[in-house]
Amino acid sequence: MENNKIAVGLDIGTTKIVAMIGRKNEYGKIEVLGIGKAKSLGVKRGVVNNITQTIQSIQQAVDEAQSVSGQKIENVVVGIAGQHIRSLHHSDYITREKSDEVIDEFDIENLVGQVHKLVMLPGEEIIHVLPQEFKVDSQPEIKEPIGMYGGRLEANFHVVVGQVSSIRNIGRCVKSAGLNLSDITLEPLASASAVLSQEEKEAGVALIDIGGGTTDLAIFKDGIIRHTAVIPFGGNVITEDIKEGCSIIEKQAELLKIKFGSAWPGENKETEIVSIPGLRGREPKEITLKNLSKIIHARVQEIIEHVYLEIKNYGHETQKGKLIAGIVLTGGGSQLQHLRQLVEYITGMDARIGYPNEHLAGDSDSVLSSPSYATAVGLLMEGLRKDIEVEEEVVENQPEVTAPINDALEEEILEEPVVEKEYKAKEKSKSIFEKFTEKFKEFLDNAE
Template sequence: MTSKNDYVVAIDLGTTKIVALVGKLESNGRLKILAHSKTVSTGVRRGMVQNIDETVKAIETVVADVRQKAGLDFTEVYIGIAGQHIKGIKNRGLINLNTFDAEVSKEDVRRLINDMHKIPLEPGDKILHVIPQNFIVDNEVGIKNPVGISGRRLEANFHIVVGQIAAMKNIERCVERAGLSVKELMLEPLASARAVLTEDEMEAGVALIDIGGGTTDLAIFHDGIVRHTAVIPFGGNIITDDIKKGCSILQRHAEQLKVQFGSAIGELAPSDKIVTIPGISGRDPKEIKFSHLAHIIQCRLEEIIDMLKFQITNSGFADMLNAGIVITGGGSLLKDLPQLFKYHTGYDVRVGKPNINTVANSDNEMNSPMHATGIGLMLLGFEDMYNRAEEEQKKAEAAPQPVQTVADTTTTVEPKIEVEPEEKPRKPHKAKSSEFLGKWKEKIGGLFSDDDFTFDQKP
């Protein structure tokens, strides 16, 4: 039977869909997906919960489905969080070590990171992640792992991800009302990056762009470390709204047009092709050119790309992205999108799918960029679970052990003054008492007379 420590449950609360996944790690370190389910999301907008009841209903639907498919009963889940309220701040921390020649320990690093959770924030904000950038031991800079290095002072630069408490509470409230508890809230672009990026890309420098329904998330990596994060409050849904307004059609028809016939570059779309849309309530159908549809999409995408370029420039790593850009999420499936990104940014661009070396049984559906966040949440969940287990083990080892003593086995005995307790009077045996006193009287009879000895016997 599978124990709760063998599997992880992740829920991706998206603007267009809510996905639940259950997975476990195999002996070779690859993720095996035991069950997955998705449903339409109507209570989340731009990464934030707008309708509690609808979100709870959607969570209950997918959870019941994966419970049945996986044959597991679980209560703890890992949840992804995004939204316009997410922001990143930079900070620097410092602690002094105990002695001049002390070695930096993992506990020192942990203490320095914990100090970052005490920094002053704006009212209503809460820290989600504290990510070390580099460490400084005394005056030695650029240290990635300071453990074991001798010094007097430990410093570090941090990238701190902050979000609004109200938005986090709304997510937790939805999960709790669905009969579950939140094990950890995790930033969605970090989860997506965990699923689709390679170690070489993160070392060389890469910008991960996750285009979702309500938001577009950015995470920049260099030297294997997260350097910058940002959330753009526009995604695939705003493109659908533009098509709806520009073509005067229904929302569902606009979404269908975008997915089936949409293109990111208007000049590449055929101008002689036309798609016919049914009229509203019996009215005449509408004919829409592919080129007209593509130009509507391109205008909005160029606006999103300009916002991303601004964030990349502000990160200070624009000249260090040797691996270019990786786009993922449902919006990355749009035709000709990599070419549009490459034209406007100058970077090499590829579409990121869940890494086949990470996922053991990834079918065609789960191998899609739209499931990158959910799979990444599971992978981060396993890392978090094992880190918690390691910390608990260290606490158990550091805790004072009870002293066990075994009677009559010590070699040294502390001197003690014992007070002999007053014995209760016992009724002596008549025959034995008379015999004993009589013999003792014979031995010392020369010292006392018979009158000195009395022995009262009761009748």
């Protein structure tokens, strides 16, 4: 891949908006050229609730990334999350007319298209249809049915659903900030790309991304995404509890959480006290670290129990659904002291903190390997991966000429629509997300 191929990941979060611009180096690692960060003022629990403020925050983050990198940002890969995202499981089948012919991509397209016709709640739209495993006639647990013979093709699907208005609002903000939406990715999937290894995905792993406004869950088993969920609590509710419990302002509560916060109350002694300056000459407040950790512990426990309920709903306790690799914690909220120990205690599963540094070039700024940038790194990776696919497609579509040809033969070759055939074959195998992105861009253009 050439060094001038750059991509941009735009993470529109509840607490911060991050624009990360980068490219791949000669070793295939990501070299971050610039990063821009802005306070997110118009987003609550992953959903845009103030268009003007969100546009300003996006522009601020993008301008900062442009000035640091010296590159002009035009196209961005955006993550979607928020409490409006939900998932469901669905089984469907098609009966093939020509059972004496092998199953091809067209049959799978038909089956996926059938799932897209499912009737959703008003204002909801299917944004992702992920085949889990297939069944051909009476043969179950088939990962790849293409090339097999069979009359009935059946599959289990993981269907991700979101509110049309919420997704449209994000698209409007990106467009109004003067940017092109090149792709949309589910944020838990982006974070998973950045912090999970293929071995973990095969063995079975639950990724918990604790953000400012939401906690995202993605469960992988046998290398396939099995379950996704968005819990409408994050680091902000912990800060809110500290603010209320200690009668202090939000800024002080956030600093207390970051500097002295712990998810395990037993770690702090009654004698450990922190003094908070009073407002406008008032007396300073004294808060014991034990009380602080009790407030944090109560809320964190609630978040973990919500997530663990989702993990149990997926079927972790069954032999087939066992998550051997345990839990990986990422996102800004995962940096809370003793969180890993509390997660292990509540769930009984092994846990680790997920850092995105595995995919970053060796000379990258250490700040970038923080779990709070996992989603941005994942979105950047997605953008670079799309660039490689586009590049490969262009190369594959070039007709090869290995010997001199006469005029008559040249006319014959030019008449043969080689490129068009190749393009059609490629078009068939587009991912669901690419199709969704195309539909979504049309949707935005028509909405203007």
